[in-house]
Amino acid sequence: MNVIFCLFGFSDFRNSVSSFSSFSSFSNFSPGDRKAGDYRKTGKGWIALFLFWGGLFSFCSGGGGPVTRSFAAEESAVDETGTDDKLARTAVSLLMVSATPPYIDEDNNRGAELDLVREALALEGYRVVPRFVPNKRRNIEYSSGRYDGALTVSLNDQLDGCYSDSYLAYQTVAISLRSRKFSIRKIDDLEGKRVVAFQTASVILGPEFTSFARENRKYREVAKRRDLLLLLLRGHADVVVGEINIANWMLKHGDYPDLVDVTQSLRVHRIFHPSVKYAVFTDPALCQAFNRGIETLQRSGDYDETLRAYGILGYELDVLINGG
Known part of the structure:
Protein backbone atom coordinates (compact mmCIF):
# COMPACT_ATOMS: atom_id res chain seq x y z
CA MET A 1 0.00 0.00 0.00
CA ARG A 69 14.11 -1.68 2.12
CA SER A 70 14.72 -2.21 -1.59
CA PHE A 71 18.36 -1.14 -1.32
CA ALA A 72 18.83 -3.30 1.79
CA ALA A 73 17.39 -6.27 -0.05
CA GLU A 74 19.84 -5.75 -2.91
CA GLU A 75 22.79 -5.58 -0.49
CA SER A 76 21.57 -8.71 1.27
CA ALA A 77 21.30 -10.48 -2.06
CA VAL A 78 24.96 -9.69 -2.80
CA ASP A 79 26.02 -11.31 0.47
CA GLU A 80 23.81 -14.37 0.04
CA THR A 81 24.87 -15.09 -3.52
CA GLY A 82 28.53 -14.65 -2.63
CA THR A 83 29.30 -12.42 -5.60
CA ASP A 84 31.64 -10.49 -3.31
CA ASP A 85 33.61 -13.14 -1.44
CA LYS A 86 34.92 -10.77 1.24
CA LEU A 87 31.45 -9.53 2.15
CA ALA A 88 30.05 -13.04 2.11
CA ARG A 89 32.42 -14.19 4.86
CA THR A 90 31.41 -13.94 8.50
CA ALA A 91 33.17 -11.01 10.20
CA VAL A 92 35.22 -11.82 13.31
CA SER A 93 36.43 -9.00 15.57
CA LEU A 94 39.83 -9.82 17.08
CA LEU A 95 41.79 -7.80 19.62
CA MET A 96 45.52 -7.54 19.02
CA VAL A 97 48.39 -5.55 20.49
CA SER A 98 49.28 -2.56 18.33
CA ALA A 99 52.76 -1.70 17.09
CA THR A 100 54.55 -5.04 17.39
CA PRO A 101 56.06 -5.35 13.91
CA PRO A 102 57.04 -7.57 12.18
CA TYR A 103 54.25 -9.59 13.84
CA ILE A 104 51.51 -6.96 13.84
CA ASP A 105 51.99 -3.69 11.98
CA GLU A 106 49.02 -1.47 12.77
CA ASP A 107 50.09 1.37 10.47
CA ASN A 108 49.95 -0.91 7.41
CA ASN A 109 47.27 -3.31 8.69
CA ARG A 110 49.51 -6.33 8.16
CA GLY A 111 52.33 -8.36 9.71
CA ALA A 112 53.44 -11.99 9.93
CA GLU A 113 51.05 -12.90 12.73
CA LEU A 114 48.12 -10.92 11.38
CA ASP A 115 48.59 -12.41 7.90
CA LEU A 116 48.65 -15.97 9.31
CA VAL A 117 45.50 -15.40 11.34
CA ARG A 118 43.70 -13.86 8.37
CA GLU A 119 44.69 -16.72 6.07
CA ALA A 120 43.77 -19.40 8.60
CA LEU A 121 40.29 -18.01 9.25
CA ALA A 122 39.68 -17.20 5.58
CA LEU A 123 40.10 -20.91 4.82
CA GLU A 124 37.17 -21.51 7.17
CA GLY A 125 34.97 -18.75 5.73
CA TYR A 126 35.71 -15.94 8.18
CA ARG A 127 36.90 -12.36 7.66
CA VAL A 128 39.09 -10.78 10.36
CA VAL A 129 38.22 -7.30 11.64
CA PRO A 130 41.30 -6.14 13.61
CA ARG A 131 40.92 -4.12 16.79
CA PHE A 132 44.32 -2.69 17.75
CA VAL A 133 44.85 -1.91 21.44
CA PRO A 134 47.77 -1.29 23.84
CA ASN A 135 49.13 -4.37 25.58
CA LYS A 136 47.48 -3.59 28.91
CA ARG A 137 44.08 -2.93 27.33
CA ARG A 138 43.76 -6.19 25.38
CA ASN A 139 42.70 -8.42 28.28
CA ILE A 140 40.38 -5.75 29.70
CA GLU A 141 38.65 -5.24 26.35
CA TYR A 142 38.33 -8.99 25.76
CA SER A 143 36.75 -9.50 29.19
CA SER A 144 34.12 -6.89 28.30
CA GLY A 145 32.53 -9.45 25.97
CA ARG A 146 32.30 -7.05 23.01
CA TYR A 147 34.79 -8.94 20.82
CA ASP A 148 35.03 -12.41 19.33
CA GLY A 149 38.60 -13.11 20.42
CA ALA A 150 42.12 -11.93 21.17
CA LEU A 151 45.54 -12.76 19.73
CA THR A 152 49.04 -13.34 21.14
CA VAL A 153 47.67 -14.59 24.43
CA SER A 154 49.70 -16.41 27.10
CA LEU A 155 48.31 -19.16 29.33
CA ASN A 156 49.29 -16.93 32.25
CA ASP A 157 46.72 -14.38 31.06
CA GLN A 158 44.02 -16.79 32.30
CA LEU A 159 41.23 -15.41 30.11
CA ASP A 160 37.81 -17.04 29.91
CA GLY A 161 37.02 -18.73 26.63
CA CYS A 162 38.39 -21.36 24.28
CA TYR A 163 42.17 -21.28 23.93
CA SER A 164 43.42 -22.30 20.48
CA ASP A 165 46.36 -24.59 19.86
CA SER A 166 49.66 -22.69 20.05
CA TYR A 167 50.28 -20.99 16.70
CA LEU A 168 53.36 -18.86 17.32
CA ALA A 169 56.37 -18.60 19.65
CA TYR A 170 57.73 -15.20 20.64
CA GLN A 171 61.45 -15.24 21.46
CA THR A 172 61.92 -13.04 24.49
CA VAL A 173 65.52 -12.15 25.33
CA ALA A 174 67.52 -9.77 27.48
CA ILE A 175 69.65 -7.26 25.55
CA SER A 176 72.56 -5.18 26.77
CA LEU A 177 75.31 -3.04 25.24
CA ARG A 178 78.31 -5.21 24.42
CA SER A 179 80.55 -2.49 25.82
CA ARG A 180 79.13 -3.14 29.31
CA LYS A 181 80.49 -6.71 29.22
CA PHE A 182 77.66 -8.12 31.31
CA SER A 183 77.58 -11.84 32.03
CA ILE A 184 73.87 -12.67 32.16
CA ARG A 185 73.12 -16.39 32.10
CA LYS A 186 70.02 -16.53 34.30
CA ILE A 187 67.34 -14.22 35.67
CA ASP A 188 69.19 -13.84 38.99
CA ASP A 189 72.02 -12.12 37.08
CA LEU A 190 69.68 -9.17 36.47
CA GLU A 191 69.82 -8.24 40.17
CA GLY A 192 71.04 -4.70 40.80
CA LYS A 193 70.67 -3.64 37.16
CA ARG A 194 68.32 -1.09 35.64
CA VAL A 195 65.98 -3.40 33.74
CA VAL A 196 63.24 -2.16 31.42
CA ALA A 197 60.71 -4.53 29.82
CA PHE A 198 57.57 -4.43 27.70
CA GLN A 199 54.17 -4.10 29.37
CA THR A 200 52.88 -7.25 31.15
CA ALA A 201 56.33 -8.93 31.00
CA SER A 202 56.19 -9.39 34.78
CA VAL A 203 52.97 -11.37 34.32
CA ILE A 204 53.67 -13.59 31.32
CA LEU A 205 57.38 -14.44 31.62
CA GLY A 206 56.97 -16.90 34.46
CA PRO A 207 57.03 -16.86 38.27
CA GLU A 208 60.80 -16.39 38.59
CA PHE A 209 60.75 -13.19 36.56
CA THR A 210 57.57 -12.08 38.32
CA SER A 211 59.37 -12.38 41.65
CA PHE A 212 62.38 -10.46 40.30
CA ALA A 213 60.20 -7.64 38.96
CA ARG A 214 58.32 -7.32 42.24
CA GLU A 215 61.47 -7.07 44.38
CA ASN A 216 63.71 -4.98 42.08
CA ARG A 217 63.10 -1.26 42.49
CA LYS A 218 65.10 -0.53 39.35
CA TYR A 219 62.69 -2.56 37.20
CA ARG A 220 60.01 -0.88 35.09
CA GLU A 221 57.85 -1.49 32.04
CA VAL A 222 57.10 0.75 29.04
CA ALA A 223 54.27 0.69 26.52
CA LYS A 224 56.21 1.34 23.31
CA ARG A 225 58.67 -1.30 22.10
CA ARG A 226 60.76 1.38 20.39
CA ASP A 227 61.39 3.00 23.77
CA LEU A 228 63.13 -0.13 25.04
CA LEU A 229 66.03 0.21 22.62
CA LEU A 230 66.02 4.00 22.90
CA LEU A 231 66.56 3.78 26.68
CA LEU A 232 69.31 1.20 26.20
CA LEU A 233 71.16 3.12 23.46
CA ARG A 234 70.97 6.36 25.47
CA GLY A 235 72.40 4.67 28.55
CA HIS A 236 69.22 5.06 30.63
CA ALA A 237 68.85 1.28 31.05
CA ASP A 238 71.40 -1.46 31.66
CA VAL A 239 69.29 -4.27 30.22
CA VAL A 240 66.07 -4.37 28.23
CA VAL A 241 63.74 -7.34 27.92
CA GLY A 242 61.93 -7.78 24.61
CA GLU A 243 61.21 -10.03 21.66
CA ILE A 244 64.25 -10.51 19.40
CA ASN A 245 62.40 -10.12 16.07
CA ILE A 246 60.63 -6.98 17.24
CA ALA A 247 64.01 -5.60 18.40
CA ASN A 248 65.46 -6.43 15.00
CA TRP A 249 62.65 -4.61 13.24
CA MET A 250 62.97 -1.59 15.52
CA LEU A 251 66.69 -1.33 14.83
CA LYS A 252 66.04 -1.37 11.09
CA HIS A 253 63.01 0.86 10.90
CA GLY A 254 62.76 2.75 14.21
CA ASP A 255 62.72 6.54 14.06
CA TYR A 256 65.49 7.54 16.47
CA PRO A 257 66.87 11.02 17.23
CA ASP A 258 70.05 11.94 15.37
CA LEU A 259 72.10 12.01 18.56
CA VAL A 260 71.33 8.38 19.36
CA ASP A 261 74.07 6.01 18.16
CA VAL A 262 72.18 3.04 16.72
CA THR A 263 75.43 1.41 15.58
CA GLN A 264 76.41 0.40 19.11
CA SER A 265 77.01 -3.32 19.32
CA LEU A 266 74.39 -5.22 21.29
CA ARG A 267 74.55 -8.50 23.13
CA VAL A 268 71.71 -10.99 23.37
CA HIS A 269 71.21 -12.97 26.57
CA ARG A 270 68.87 -15.94 26.19
CA ILE A 271 67.57 -16.36 29.71
CA PHE A 272 63.91 -16.99 28.83
CA HIS A 273 62.17 -19.92 27.22
CA PRO A 274 60.21 -19.17 24.02
CA SER A 275 56.84 -17.58 24.87
CA VAL A 276 54.25 -19.82 23.25
CA LYS A 277 51.27 -17.80 22.01
CA TYR A 278 47.62 -18.68 21.64
CA ALA A 279 44.42 -17.09 20.42
CA VAL A 280 41.38 -17.10 22.69
CA PHE A 281 37.79 -17.07 21.39
CA THR A 282 34.39 -16.65 22.97
CA ASP A 283 32.93 -19.25 20.57
CA PRO A 284 34.41 -22.79 20.70
CA ALA A 285 33.34 -23.43 17.08
CA LEU A 286 35.37 -20.43 15.93
CA CYS A 287 38.29 -21.67 18.02
CA GLN A 288 38.24 -25.05 16.29
CA ALA A 289 37.96 -23.40 12.88
CA PHE A 290 41.09 -21.38 13.66
CA ASN A 291 42.98 -24.53 14.66
CA ARG A 292 42.02 -26.22 11.39
CA GLY A 293 43.09 -23.19 9.36
CA ILE A 294 46.51 -22.97 11.02
CA GLU A 295 47.06 -26.70 10.56
CA THR A 296 46.25 -26.38 6.85
CA LEU A 297 48.76 -23.53 6.46
CA GLN A 298 51.46 -25.54 8.23
CA ARG A 299 50.88 -28.62 6.06
CA SER A 300 50.99 -26.59 2.84
CA GLY A 301 54.19 -24.74 3.74
CA ASP A 302 52.43 -21.35 3.61
CA TYR A 303 52.99 -20.89 7.36
CA ASP A 304 56.81 -20.99 7.09
CA GLU A 305 56.74 -18.95 3.90
CA THR A 306 54.86 -16.15 5.64
CA LEU A 307 57.37 -16.03 8.51
CA ARG A 308 60.28 -15.95 6.09
CA ALA A 309 58.68 -13.14 4.10
CA TYR A 310 58.78 -10.96 7.23
CA GLY A 311 62.32 -11.98 8.19
CA ILE A 312 61.30 -13.83 11.35
CA LEU A 313 64.43 -15.44 12.80
CA GLY A 314 64.45 -18.98 14.11
CA TYR A 315 65.09 -19.42 17.81
CA GLU A 316 68.49 -20.98 17.14
CA LEU A 317 69.74 -17.76 15.52
CA ASP A 318 71.46 -15.39 17.91
CA VAL A 319 71.62 -12.31 15.72
CA LEU A 320 70.65 -8.67 15.89
CA ILE A 321 71.27 -6.16 13.14
CA ASN A 322 74.41 -4.75 14.75
CA GLY A 323 75.59 -7.51 17.03
CA GLY A 324 75.45 -11.18 17.98
Whole structure:
Protein backbone atom coordinates (compact mmCIF):
# COMPACT_ATOMS: atom_id res chain seq x y z
CA MET A 1 0.00 0.00 0.00
CA ASN A 2 2.85 2.38 0.89
CA VAL A 3 4.50 1.70 -2.45
CA ILE A 4 1.32 2.65 -4.38
CA PHE A 5 0.93 5.79 -2.31
CA CYS A 6 4.50 6.86 -3.03
CA LEU A 7 4.24 6.17 -6.74
CA PHE A 8 1.04 8.22 -7.13
CA GLY A 9 2.46 10.88 -4.84
CA PHE A 10 5.56 11.43 -6.92
CA SER A 11 3.45 11.56 -10.12
CA ASP A 12 1.16 14.16 -8.53
CA PHE A 13 4.20 16.13 -7.33
CA ARG A 14 5.40 16.54 -10.92
CA ASN A 15 1.97 17.72 -12.09
CA SER A 16 1.66 20.15 -9.18
CA VAL A 17 4.99 21.77 -9.88
CA SER A 18 4.07 22.22 -13.54
CA SER A 19 0.66 23.75 -12.90
CA PHE A 20 1.78 25.88 -9.99
CA SER A 21 4.67 27.38 -11.91
CA SER A 22 2.43 28.15 -14.94
CA PHE A 23 0.35 30.73 -13.06
CA SER A 24 2.58 31.87 -10.24
CA SER A 25 6.13 31.50 -11.41
CA PHE A 26 8.40 34.28 -10.23
CA SER A 27 9.52 34.66 -13.82
CA ASN A 28 5.99 35.90 -14.76
CA PHE A 29 6.16 38.85 -12.40
CA SER A 30 7.07 42.35 -13.44
CA PRO A 31 7.33 45.30 -11.01
CA GLY A 32 4.48 47.12 -12.73
CA ASP A 33 1.71 44.54 -12.64
CA ARG A 34 2.17 42.79 -9.21
CA LYS A 35 2.12 44.13 -5.70
CA ALA A 36 4.66 43.21 -3.03
CA GLY A 37 1.97 41.17 -1.28
CA ASP A 38 1.61 38.96 -4.36
CA TYR A 39 5.27 38.13 -4.20
CA ARG A 40 4.97 37.13 -0.55
CA LYS A 41 1.85 35.02 -1.14
CA THR A 42 3.39 33.23 -4.09
CA GLY A 43 6.63 32.66 -2.16
CA LYS A 44 4.67 31.13 0.70
CA GLY A 45 2.88 28.89 -1.79
CA TRP A 46 6.14 27.57 -3.14
CA ILE A 47 7.45 26.98 0.40
CA ALA A 48 4.29 25.11 1.42
CA LEU A 49 4.38 23.01 -1.74
CA PHE A 50 7.98 21.91 -1.26
CA LEU A 51 7.57 21.29 2.47
CA PHE A 52 4.66 18.93 1.74
CA TRP A 53 6.35 17.05 -1.05
CA GLY A 54 9.64 17.03 0.84
CA GLY A 55 7.84 15.18 3.62
CA LEU A 56 6.49 12.68 1.09
CA PHE A 57 9.95 12.08 -0.32
CA SER A 58 11.38 11.64 3.18
CA PHE A 59 8.73 9.04 4.02
CA CYS A 60 9.34 7.07 0.84
CA SER A 61 13.12 7.14 1.01
CA GLY A 62 13.76 7.33 4.77
CA GLY A 63 14.20 4.70 7.48
CA GLY A 64 11.81 1.82 7.00
CA GLY A 65 10.39 3.15 3.71
CA PRO A 66 10.12 0.97 0.62
CA VAL A 67 13.10 2.61 -1.10
CA THR A 68 15.43 1.86 1.80
CA ARG A 69 14.11 -1.68 2.12
CA SER A 70 14.72 -2.21 -1.59
CA PHE A 71 18.36 -1.14 -1.32
CA ALA A 72 18.83 -3.30 1.79
CA ALA A 73 17.39 -6.27 -0.05
CA GLU A 74 19.84 -5.75 -2.91
CA GLU A 75 22.79 -5.58 -0.49
CA SER A 76 21.57 -8.71 1.27
CA ALA A 77 21.30 -10.48 -2.06
CA VAL A 78 24.96 -9.69 -2.80
CA ASP A 79 26.02 -11.31 0.47
CA GLU A 80 23.81 -14.37 0.04
CA THR A 81 24.87 -15.09 -3.52
CA GLY A 82 28.53 -14.65 -2.63
CA THR A 83 29.30 -12.42 -5.60
CA ASP A 84 31.64 -10.49 -3.31
CA ASP A 85 33.61 -13.14 -1.44
CA LYS A 86 34.92 -10.77 1.24
CA LEU A 87 31.45 -9.53 2.15
CA ALA A 88 30.05 -13.04 2.11
CA ARG A 89 32.42 -14.19 4.86
CA THR A 90 31.41 -13.94 8.50
CA ALA A 91 33.17 -11.01 10.20
CA VAL A 92 35.22 -11.82 13.31
CA SER A 93 36.43 -9.00 15.57
CA LEU A 94 39.83 -9.82 17.08
CA LEU A 95 41.79 -7.80 19.62
CA MET A 96 45.52 -7.54 19.02
CA VAL A 97 48.39 -5.55 20.49
CA SER A 98 49.28 -2.56 18.33
CA ALA A 99 52.76 -1.70 17.09
CA THR A 100 54.55 -5.04 17.39
CA PRO A 101 56.06 -5.35 13.91
CA PRO A 102 57.04 -7.57 12.18
CA TYR A 103 54.25 -9.59 13.84
CA ILE A 104 51.51 -6.96 13.84
CA ASP A 105 51.99 -3.69 11.98
CA GLU A 106 49.02 -1.47 12.77
CA ASP A 107 50.09 1.37 10.47
CA ASN A 108 49.95 -0.91 7.41
CA ASN A 109 47.27 -3.31 8.69
CA ARG A 110 49.51 -6.33 8.16
CA GLY A 111 52.33 -8.36 9.71
CA ALA A 112 53.44 -11.99 9.93
CA GLU A 113 51.05 -12.90 12.73
CA LEU A 114 48.12 -10.92 11.38
CA ASP A 115 48.59 -12.41 7.90
CA LEU A 116 48.65 -15.97 9.31
CA VAL A 117 45.50 -15.40 11.34
CA ARG A 118 43.70 -13.86 8.37
CA GLU A 119 44.69 -16.72 6.07
CA ALA A 120 43.77 -19.40 8.60
CA LEU A 121 40.29 -18.01 9.25
CA ALA A 122 39.68 -17.20 5.58
CA LEU A 123 40.10 -20.91 4.82
CA GLU A 124 37.17 -21.51 7.17
CA GLY A 125 34.97 -18.75 5.73
CA TYR A 126 35.71 -15.94 8.18
CA ARG A 127 36.90 -12.36 7.66
CA VAL A 128 39.09 -10.78 10.36
CA VAL A 129 38.22 -7.30 11.64
CA PRO A 130 41.30 -6.14 13.61
CA ARG A 131 40.92 -4.12 16.79
CA PHE A 132 44.32 -2.69 17.75
CA VAL A 133 44.85 -1.91 21.44
CA PRO A 134 47.77 -1.29 23.84
CA ASN A 135 49.13 -4.37 25.58
CA LYS A 136 47.48 -3.59 28.91
CA ARG A 137 44.08 -2.93 27.33
CA ARG A 138 43.76 -6.19 25.38
CA ASN A 139 42.70 -8.42 28.28
CA ILE A 140 40.38 -5.75 29.70
CA GLU A 141 38.65 -5.24 26.35
CA TYR A 142 38.33 -8.99 25.76
CA SER A 143 36.75 -9.50 29.19
CA SER A 144 34.12 -6.89 28.30
CA GLY A 145 32.53 -9.45 25.97
CA ARG A 146 32.30 -7.05 23.01
CA TYR A 147 34.79 -8.94 20.82
CA ASP A 148 35.03 -12.41 19.33
CA GLY A 149 38.60 -13.11 20.42
CA ALA A 150 42.12 -11.93 21.17
CA LEU A 151 45.54 -12.76 19.73
CA THR A 152 49.04 -13.34 21.14
CA VAL A 153 47.67 -14.59 24.43
CA SER A 154 49.70 -16.41 27.10
CA LEU A 155 48.31 -19.16 29.33
CA ASN A 156 49.29 -16.93 32.25
CA ASP A 157 46.72 -14.38 31.06
CA GLN A 158 44.02 -16.79 32.30
CA LEU A 159 41.23 -15.41 30.11
CA ASP A 160 37.81 -17.04 29.91
CA GLY A 161 37.02 -18.73 26.63
CA CYS A 162 38.39 -21.36 24.28
CA TYR A 163 42.17 -21.28 23.93
CA SER A 164 43.42 -22.30 20.48
CA ASP A 165 46.36 -24.59 19.86
CA SER A 166 49.66 -22.69 20.05
CA TYR A 167 50.28 -20.99 16.70
CA LEU A 168 53.36 -18.86 17.32
CA ALA A 169 56.37 -18.60 19.65
CA TYR A 170 57.73 -15.20 20.64
CA GLN A 171 61.45 -15.24 21.46
CA THR A 172 61.92 -13.04 24.49
CA VAL A 173 65.52 -12.15 25.33
CA ALA A 174 67.52 -9.77 27.48
CA ILE A 175 69.65 -7.26 25.55
CA SER A 176 72.56 -5.18 26.77
CA LEU A 177 75.31 -3.04 25.24
CA ARG A 178 78.31 -5.21 24.42
CA SER A 179 80.55 -2.49 25.82
CA ARG A 180 79.13 -3.14 29.31
CA LYS A 181 80.49 -6.71 29.22
CA PHE A 182 77.66 -8.12 31.31
CA SER A 183 77.58 -11.84 32.03
CA ILE A 184 73.87 -12.67 32.16
CA ARG A 185 73.12 -16.39 32.10
CA LYS A 186 70.02 -16.53 34.30
CA ILE A 187 67.34 -14.22 35.67
CA ASP A 188 69.19 -13.84 38.99
CA ASP A 189 72.02 -12.12 37.08
CA LEU A 190 69.68 -9.17 36.47
CA GLU A 191 69.82 -8.24 40.17
CA GLY A 192 71.04 -4.70 40.80
CA LYS A 193 70.67 -3.64 37.16
CA ARG A 194 68.32 -1.09 35.64
CA VAL A 195 65.98 -3.40 33.74
CA VAL A 196 63.24 -2.16 31.42
CA ALA A 197 60.71 -4.53 29.82
CA PHE A 198 57.57 -4.43 27.70
CA GLN A 199 54.17 -4.10 29.37
CA THR A 200 52.88 -7.25 31.15
CA ALA A 201 56.33 -8.93 31.00
CA SER A 202 56.19 -9.39 34.78
CA VAL A 203 52.97 -11.37 34.32
CA ILE A 204 53.67 -13.59 31.32
CA LEU A 205 57.38 -14.44 31.62
CA GLY A 206 56.97 -16.90 34.46
CA PRO A 207 57.03 -16.86 38.27
CA GLU A 208 60.80 -16.39 38.59
CA PHE A 209 60.75 -13.19 36.56
CA THR A 210 57.57 -12.08 38.32
CA SER A 211 59.37 -12.38 41.65
CA PHE A 212 62.38 -10.46 40.30
CA ALA A 213 60.20 -7.64 38.96
CA ARG A 214 58.32 -7.32 42.24
CA GLU A 215 61.47 -7.07 44.38
CA ASN A 216 63.71 -4.98 42.08
CA ARG A 217 63.10 -1.26 42.49
CA LYS A 218 65.10 -0.53 39.35
CA TYR A 219 62.69 -2.56 37.20
CA ARG A 220 60.01 -0.88 35.09
CA GLU A 221 57.85 -1.49 32.04
CA VAL A 222 57.10 0.75 29.04
CA ALA A 223 54.27 0.69 26.52
CA LYS A 224 56.21 1.34 23.31
CA ARG A 225 58.67 -1.30 22.10
CA ARG A 226 60.76 1.38 20.39
CA ASP A 227 61.39 3.00 23.77
CA LEU A 228 63.13 -0.13 25.04
CA LEU A 229 66.03 0.21 22.62
CA LEU A 230 66.02 4.00 22.90
CA LEU A 231 66.56 3.78 26.68
CA LEU A 232 69.31 1.20 26.20
CA LEU A 233 71.16 3.12 23.46
CA ARG A 234 70.97 6.36 25.47
CA GLY A 235 72.40 4.67 28.55
CA HIS A 236 69.22 5.06 30.63
CA ALA A 237 68.85 1.28 31.05
CA ASP A 238 71.40 -1.46 31.66
CA VAL A 239 69.29 -4.27 30.22
CA VAL A 240 66.07 -4.37 28.23
CA VAL A 241 63.74 -7.34 27.92
CA GLY A 242 61.93 -7.78 24.61
CA GLU A 243 61.21 -10.03 21.66
CA ILE A 244 64.25 -10.51 19.40
CA ASN A 245 62.40 -10.12 16.07
CA ILE A 246 60.63 -6.98 17.24
CA ALA A 247 64.01 -5.60 18.40
CA ASN A 248 65.46 -6.43 15.00
CA TRP A 249 62.65 -4.61 13.24
CA MET A 250 62.97 -1.59 15.52
CA LEU A 251 66.69 -1.33 14.83
CA LYS A 252 66.04 -1.37 11.09
CA HIS A 253 63.01 0.86 10.90
CA GLY A 254 62.76 2.75 14.21
CA ASP A 255 62.72 6.54 14.06
CA TYR A 256 65.49 7.54 16.47
CA PRO A 257 66.87 11.02 17.23
CA ASP A 258 70.05 11.94 15.37
CA LEU A 259 72.10 12.01 18.56
CA VAL A 260 71.33 8.38 19.36
CA ASP A 261 74.07 6.01 18.16
CA VAL A 262 72.18 3.04 16.72
CA THR A 263 75.43 1.41 15.58
CA GLN A 264 76.41 0.40 19.11
CA SER A 265 77.01 -3.32 19.32
CA LEU A 266 74.39 -5.22 21.29
CA ARG A 267 74.55 -8.50 23.13
CA VAL A 268 71.71 -10.99 23.37
CA HIS A 269 71.21 -12.97 26.57
CA ARG A 270 68.87 -15.94 26.19
CA ILE A 271 67.57 -16.36 29.71
CA PHE A 272 63.91 -16.99 28.83
CA HIS A 273 62.17 -19.92 27.22
CA PRO A 274 60.21 -19.17 24.02
CA SER A 275 56.84 -17.58 24.87
CA VAL A 276 54.25 -19.82 23.25
CA LYS A 277 51.27 -17.80 22.01
CA TYR A 278 47.62 -18.68 21.64
CA ALA A 279 44.42 -17.09 20.42
CA VAL A 280 41.38 -17.10 22.69
CA PHE A 281 37.79 -17.07 21.39
CA THR A 282 34.39 -16.65 22.97
CA ASP A 283 32.93 -19.25 20.57
CA PRO A 284 34.41 -22.79 20.70
CA ALA A 285 33.34 -23.43 17.08
CA LEU A 286 35.37 -20.43 15.93
CA CYS A 287 38.29 -21.67 18.02
CA GLN A 288 38.24 -25.05 16.29
CA ALA A 289 37.96 -23.40 12.88
CA PHE A 290 41.09 -21.38 13.66
CA ASN A 291 42.98 -24.53 14.66
CA ARG A 292 42.02 -26.22 11.39
CA GLY A 293 43.09 -23.19 9.36
CA ILE A 294 46.51 -22.97 11.02
CA GLU A 295 47.06 -26.70 10.56
CA THR A 296 46.25 -26.38 6.85
CA LEU A 297 48.76 -23.53 6.46
CA GLN A 298 51.46 -25.54 8.23
CA ARG A 299 50.88 -28.62 6.06
CA SER A 300 50.99 -26.59 2.84
CA GLY A 301 54.19 -24.74 3.74
CA ASP A 302 52.43 -21.35 3.61
CA TYR A 303 52.99 -20.89 7.36
CA ASP A 304 56.81 -20.99 7.09
CA GLU A 305 56.74 -18.95 3.90
CA THR A 306 54.86 -16.15 5.64
CA LEU A 307 57.37 -16.03 8.51
CA ARG A 308 60.28 -15.95 6.09
CA ALA A 309 58.68 -13.14 4.10
CA TYR A 310 58.78 -10.96 7.23
CA GLY A 311 62.32 -11.98 8.19
CA ILE A 312 61.30 -13.83 11.35
CA LEU A 313 64.43 -15.44 12.80
CA GLY A 314 64.45 -18.98 14.11
CA TYR A 315 65.09 -19.42 17.81
CA GLU A 316 68.49 -20.98 17.14
CA LEU A 317 69.74 -17.76 15.52
CA ASP A 318 71.46 -15.39 17.91
CA VAL A 319 71.62 -12.31 15.72
CA LEU A 320 70.65 -8.67 15.89
CA ILE A 321 71.27 -6.16 13.14
CA ASN A 322 74.41 -4.75 14.75
CA GLY A 323 75.59 -7.51 17.03
CA GLY A 324 75.45 -11.18 17.98
